[in-house]
Amino acid sequence: MGFSKELLKGKSIVVTGAGKGIGRACALMAAECGAHVIAVARTKSDLLSLKDDSSGDIEIWCEDVTQDAFLQRLKNLGQLHGLINNVGTNRVAKMTEQLDDDLDAVVDLNIKSLYRCAKAALAPMQKSGGSIVNMSSQMGFVGSPGRTLYCASKHGVEGLSKAMAVELATENIRVNTVAPTFVLTPMTEPMFANPEFKKFVFDMIPMQKLATTEDVANASIFLLSDLSAMVTGTSIKVDGGWTAR
Ligand SMILES: NC(=O)c1ccc[n+]([C@@H]2O[C@H](COP(=O)([O-])OP(=O)(O)OC[C@H]3O[C@@H](n4cnc5c(N)ncnc54)[C@H](OP(=O)(O)O)[C@@H]3O)[C@@H](O)[C@H]2O)c1
Structure with a gap:
């Protein structure tokens, strides 16, 4: 079971945070579907092993997404059809224990950096149109203990994605x-x-199981592809029903 090997043929796709976890699964699946994938992370060994694990077309960029050098490199691409804006962080603690440093770290990476990456991707995307997938969370829709910063940031990602979708719709750039x-x-x-x-987690998920990285990649690849040509300004919740309660 899986997408056609031709689904993303001819498309150039950037995946941030592609060395581990969800981003890695997205990069592998995008390459399997025929895309030219630019995989971005700071740890070179992760990127080299990602390339080894794939028989597809993966180019590795050992870059920090918060740095101007990366943003400039992204902006300078000749063409770009998709971005999975996946890098994110969390600082779990009660609100009374959160420091200003924690607030800055989460907002800086999850909102400001994600925004800057999306903005830098627009120049190479404007030529052909494209699709941006911002990695949010079920915590972009609900609250949860110890997660004031994370929830705030992911609600922010939902809001900015809707506004981007509306602003960019006539340029044939979809944002979800x-x-x-x-x-x-x-x-x-x-x-x-x-x-x-x-x-606590298993009690909250009606399906009583965690999502896999491939479950998340499936939704992301669908949104990158022309199968979702009329889908913009929305979210695919891969949450086993958590937010439906
Ligand atoms: N895991 C979950 O349960 C879950 C649930 C909902 C949403 N999410 C969201 O999904 C996204 C990915 O989560 P994950 O759990 O897969 O994360 P992860 O396991 O921590 O992996 C993050 C990846 O991003 C890279 N990265 C981190 N900071 C970077 C930077 N400044 N520049 C470039 N690369 C960077 C890391 O590699 P280096 O450190 O080598 O750069 C790593 O490859 C996040 O936005 C997260 O909020 C996760």
Whole structure:
């Protein structure tokens, strides 16, 4: 089961945070569907192993998405058909324990940096039109304990994605989000070491299972592809029903 190997043929796609977790699965699937994939992360060994794991067309960029050098490189691309704007972070703590540094770290990466990456992608995308997938979360729709900063940032991602979709619609640039529930990745593995937290999560998900990185990649690839040609300004929740309660 899977998409056609031709689904993204001829398309050039940038995936940020492609070394590990969700971004890695998205990069692998986009390459499997025939895209030329530019995989971005800071750790070279992750990117080299990503390339080894794929028989597709993956170009690796060892870059920090928060730096001007990366944004300029993105802007200078001759053409671009898709961006999975996936890099994000979390600082889990009660609001009373959150420091200003935590607030800055989450807002800087999850909103400001995501916004700047999307903005830099517009120049090469304007030539042919394209699709931007901003990686959100179920926490872009609900609140949850210890997650004031993360929820605020992901609600922000939802808002900016809708506004971008409206602003860019006539330029044939679509903008959507994918909003996963919990997925086991290097970001969340430490959280699941706590049995109480694990029980809380499984109790909250009607389907009583975590999402896989491939579940999230499936939704992202659909949004990048022409199968979703009339879909913009919305979100695909890959959350097993968490937000439906
Ligand atoms: N995991 C979940 O349960 C879950 C659920 C909902 C939404 N999400 C969202 O999905 C996205 C990915 O999450 P994940 O769990 O897959 O994360 P992850 O396991 O922490 O992987 C993040 C990837 O991004 C790269 N990265 C981090 N900062 C970077 C930077 N400044 N420049 C370039 N690359 C950078 C990391 O590599 P380097 O450190 O080597 O750069 C790594 O390859 C995030 O936006 C997250 O909020 C995750």
